[in-house]
Amino acid sequence: MLERGWLQPFGRQLIIVDGQRTEPVTRRNLCLMMSTLYASQGCWWPALSMHLRSLGIDPRSAGWIFSSLALASFFAPMVHGRLADRKIAAEKILAACYFLGALLLLGVTQYHGTNAVGLFVFFMAYWLLVAPCFGLINAISMRHLAQPREEFSGVRLWGTIGWMCGSYAVAAVLLMTGPTTSESGMPAIFYVGAVLAVLTGLQALRLTPSPPMESSGAGFIHALRSDLLKQKDFVVYLSIGFGVCLTTPFVFQLIPALLEHNGLSRPQVLAAMTLGQIPEVFALWTLPWIIRRMGFRGALFLGLLSWVIRYGVIALGLPLIWMILSMPMQGLAIGFFTVGGQVFVDEKAPRESRASIQALQVMITSGLGSFLGSLLAGECQMIWSNRPEIVFLVPCLIDVALCFVLLILFHPTIGQSTIKET
16 A cells, blocks of 8 residues: 655655655655646647748648647557556656657757658657656656645646746747748757756656556556446546547647737747646646535536637637637636546546556547547638638537536546555
8 A cells, every 4th residue: 555644745755655665755856847847848839830830831731740749649658557557667757758759859950841741750759758748747746645636736737837937938049049930940949848858857867766556457458447437427527528639739739820820929929828827827726625615527617618718719709919818718727627637537546557547538538539639620720711710619619518518417426436446
């Protein structure tokens, strides 16, 4: 069994694994890991659509490039989760993936062609390494927290802060280097990303060891065969999460180019995109209270409603100022729905299979859902190329339908794992 207790709210945590005392871990290390991990993506992912547009990549091809994250999220977590649960310490997997990922980001800076296939291969290789790491760090954090429902959001909010800092760092670099030509794109964003990826790998090596649980009942196949998928509330949550991920690619795939089209400079676009992270910090800070007062159903509904408002404002074709003012709704959506859902999944999973259960969630939502969503966003942009605002009516209507599904079908039981531990 795993017993833990915080000696101080932000101090050192004593961990006893199978009756043996391990080295103390600090909450600070988990927060720093979250910060650098999300910063390494936040510095270039919001700007990727502008980079592709500068290179002359058409929207349909851009959709396939963005889908590389989703494809990797579908295939790779099964392997990463099983390795972390049964074979290799999770922090070593994180370090290796980010060191190799830094090299791939440097390789992207040397590609200046208009052939989308080459870029797709680069990003597919990168995400096969890195995409499952978000689920791994969640599993590591929840494993080493005494009360994940109460404490995880406080650790996760540092990921949001890191994302903001990464975006601001790139915006500052772009302001110093000046505008880029259409032929070269925006290579600076990948240089910053490579540096932050190396820092993430180094920070991973500082984490308290998270050795495999060494249980014969652990693993991805066990998760599929367990009672978890027979639980109605879990299946409904996965279905809603799949639907939400059909709509999230519209954010980073279409909105940055739309803001640039409406008159914002590229540094201003990056700064505007971070407005969604500010209320995300607030949402993560209040998430434990929201779950206690309103339950997981209430928290997830607030997230879905925020997505509806976010897309609805753009679909109405309101002036640019309203589009910018709606940015904070995105942060509330991520804080309440995405992170709230991760805590819900953790409560449903037994200790020895948490990495694999989180991998299952990533495969269905961020994997299959986002893959189809990336293609959908590209096709919608091709169909309504002259009316970019009307494109966002599609994700808005999808999320409205999901709100009704949540209210009618999702009635979770909380406070206990629904899989019998073996």
